[in-house]
Amino acid sequence: MLKNKFILLGLILTILLICFLFIVPFTNQEKYLIRLSEIDRCFKDGQIPCRWVLGLEDFYGSPIFNYHAPLPYYFGELIFFITNNLTITLKIIFAVSLIGSYIFMYLFAYKFLGKFRANSSAIFYTVLAFSAIILSNEGLGLAWGLMFFPLILLNLNLLSQKMKIQNFLFSSIFLSLLTLSADTAPIFLGLIFLWVGYQYIRKKSFTFLFLSLSSIIFAFLLSSFYIFPSVLERNLVHSVSMNDPLRFLPKSVAEKPQIVIDAKYQILTGDSDVSNFKQGTNWLRFETNTRTHTIIRLSQVYFPHWKIFIDGKEAQVEYKNNSLGLMTIILGEGSHIVEGRLLDTPIRAVSNIVTVVSVIVTLLLWIIQFKKVRNSLNYYKKRVN
Numbered sequence: 001m002l003k004n005k006f007i008l009l010g011l012i013l014t015i016l017l018i019c020f021l022f023i024v025p026f027t028n029q030e031k032y033l034i035r036l037s038e039i040d041r042c043f044k045d046g047q048i049p050c051r052w053v054l055g056l057e058d059f060y061g062s063p064i065f066n067y068h069a070p071l072p073y074y075f076g077e078l079i080f081f082i083t084n085n086l087t088i089t090l091k092i093i094f095a096v097s098l099i100g101s102y103i104f105m106y107l108f109a110y111k112f113l114g115k116f117r118a119n120s121s122a123i124f125y126t127v128l129a130f131s132a133i134i135l136s137n138e139g140l141g142l143a144w145g146l147m148f149f150p151l152i153l154l155n156l157n158l159l160s161q162k163m164k165i166q167n168f169l170f171s172s173i174f175l176s177l178l179t180l181s182a183d184t185a186p187i188f189l190g191l192i193f194l195w196v197g198y199q200y201i202r203k204k205s206f207t208f209l210f211l212s213l214s215s216i217i218f219a220f221l222l223s224s225f226y227i228f229p230s231v232l233e234r235n236l237v238h239s240v241s242m243n244d245p246l247r248f249l250p251k252s253v254a255e256k257p258q259i260v261i262d263a264k265y266q267i268l269t270g271d272s273d274v275s276n277f278k279q280g281t282n283w284l285r286f287e288t289n290t291r292t293h294t295i296i297r298l299s300q301v302y303f304p305h306w307k308i309f310i311d312g313k314e315a316q317v318e319y320k321n322n323s324l325g326l327m328t329i330i331l332g333e334g335s336h337i338v339e340g341r342l343l344d345t346p347i348r349a350v351s352n353i354v355t356v357v358s359v360i361v362t363l364l365l366w367i368i369q370f371k372k373v374r375n376s377l378n379y380y381k382k383r384v385n
Contacts, residue, residue, distance in 0.1 A: 071180035086105030100147035108150040145182025175219030228351035270294025282342040
């Protein structure tokens with residue numbers, strides 16, 4: 001009876017922490033809300049995965065989600081579709097991390113410590129996740145990483161006991177979700193490798209070692225749309241360090257913007273009328289009536305594979321002639337249609353394909369497993385009848 005009361009105490013504490021989050025603003029709340037808004041703009045533009053957002057860095061743009069774990073914000077887009085309220089959406093995202101942290105840590109600890117100690121561990125772990133939300137500069141991703149971590153350990157333990165394809169798939173999926181959730185994923189992965197080593201020493205099973213390491217590799221393939229660009233294209237941005245004022249800004253930018261953008265373009269020289277200017281997260285379009293040779297500087301930071309087309313033909317883009325890395329084009333006399341779009345680099349394109357193929361393989365394996373389970377059930381059903 002006492003143990004059941006302790007479970008109830010843990011649940012009540014978790015609910016109280018969630019209520020606190022819904023009532024009191026927390027660290028960097030405005031930053032998270034802006035990112036959620038930008039993800040929503042990406043989805044509405046059909047830019048999936050989101051490679052470039054327009055509303056960051058004083059509206060000059062940033063490739064932040066190439067380098068910053070995007071899953072909590074993608075999940076937020078689903079919640080925002082239902083609530084149509086960014087603040088409520090953000091609170092729900094954090095609430096999910098606290099609820100998940102409590103439940104998953106309880107289930108993991110229960111396997112080894114029993115009900116009372118499992119609840120103590122789950123309560124402590126939930127408070128840890130709450131502290132990450134309140135105190136950390138990137139608490140959203142950290143909280144989600146903490147949520148998935150015990151679930152992965154639990155499933156790897158299950159894989160060591162039952163080396164079946166469904167446990168392998170669960171391990172791969174949960175590992176992928178962790179990788180897509182937290183910038184601190186390498187730390188979690190280091191601990192996961194230690195757990196795999198511990199289980200291998202206990203079981204002395206090469207099959208388990210092979211399946212567990214393969215699940216980590218397959219998790220990387222599932223999340224390759226994020227992992228490959230974030231690693232292989234790290235040289236395209238200044239830094240991902242929180243202490244760097246040029247964090248997530250392209251190398252084309254020499255200094256951080258100091259003022260909010262107040263115009264979509266600037267005519268440096270010449271005489272042109274610009275009309276019908278439209279712009280999305282990764283595209284822009286406008287028309288010009290150019291009377292004399294004109295140089296136009298767009299309020300759009302250059303990032304590799306931004307392409308500008310004038311009347312359907314790719315134009316030469318200059319961006320090194322200003323410290324903000326803004327793209328500049330030259331127009332000759334006449335009427336023109338100017339279009340710009342951020343295209344995928346080969347690395348981004350291949351990584352997208354790898355993720356799609358991996359997801360398809362996962363679904364096919366699930367279907368095969370489902371058929372095996374169904375056939376087994378039908379077999380025993382016939383035997384009973």
